[in-house]
Amino acid sequence: MEEQNTMLEYMDEIEKSMKRIGKDDILTGTIISVNDEEIIVNIGYISDGIIGKEELVEGWEYKEGDEISAYVLDPHDQEGNVVLSHKKAEAIVGWDDLEDAFEEKKVTPVKVTEVVKGGVAAVYRNVSCFIPASLLSYRYVEDLSSYLGKNLDVIVEDFDREKKRVVLSRKAIEVVERQDKKVKLMEQLQTGEMRQGMVTKLMKFGAFVDLGGVEGLIHLDDLAWHRVNHPSEVVSEGDSVTVYVANIDKKTGKIGLILKKVDEDPWQGVSDYYAVGDLVEGTVVRLMDFGAFVEIEAGVEGLVHLSEISSERVRKPSDALKVGDQIQAVILKVDEANKKMSLSIKDAVGQASEEFELVQEEQGTTLGDLFGDKFKDFFK
Structure with missing residues (x-):
């Protein structure tokens, strides 16, 4: 009799130690078996839980030993199993988590x-x-x-x-991450150093480069030594570039960058190659009210003042020239330090005439060959 009472007490203790579950409960269990049709989950109950494939979360990787949440669809089906749903549990827990995340x-x-x-x-x-x-x-x-x-x-x-x-x-x-990086980067950046960056945006006036948390600007004139009309001629968004840090304004957070290489400056030693009085050929690259800029080699430009275009009166440069014209000019001044050069087209006419007289018998060259038709009204 005592043994029977002891056994009953033991069974009662076991029953009390087992969790009680009900429909719509959300449990946590451990996967003990996985196959194509279902997974079996140990939920600490007298029976294991079963999750059919239709109640699994699409794309989820189920592995034995993993802990997952489970929603109780039926605590006791006809075969005595606990029927569970993982996707319903995840949705309920997910909504709770998201609400908490929103509030906090x-x-x-x-x-x-x-x-x-x-x-x-x-x-x-x-x-x-x-x-x-x-x-x-x-x-x-x-x-x-x-x-x-x-x-x-x-x-x-x-x-x-x-x-x-x-x-x-x-x-x-x-935004928060970049602000933190920006503070650190602004403390580290030094003028004159080289940095790796990525081109993030192209504007008419230049290209923005992300240095790893802060953006700097490469002005149009600092993209290359030759004339650049638009940044897309040199770089594209997403390009990885090496730049020089030209200037830093820690108050405004603005950073000026240079892409062109300092040691490739075409103006270095330019006075060794060009001298006052030399006759040079070039291309008209820009017209201003006061004159025309002429590129005589990549990155080296000279200014033909309005008064130096022709010996005849010219009201504005566009009356005699257009961008893209190939012309000849005489160098009036070379200022290598300030990267400036003054040119004269009208003075080149005399030199060209002398050269013409020397070569016309051999080559049949005419003034039209040297200057084209653009000055025909001035040389009548």
């Missing part, structure tokens, strides 16, 4: 699953969320598909459980 502004990890109208869809614990294109990054994202499959840390910008709407922002994370 916690950083939350999500995975981008597809490109949708106006942005991308992302998933957190089987909860579908939306990241607008404007909140995907601190800068404009042209190709949203480049984010497919990526895991991102985000902030919950908007949350409405009833409407099943969750709006996320990766931009908020990046």
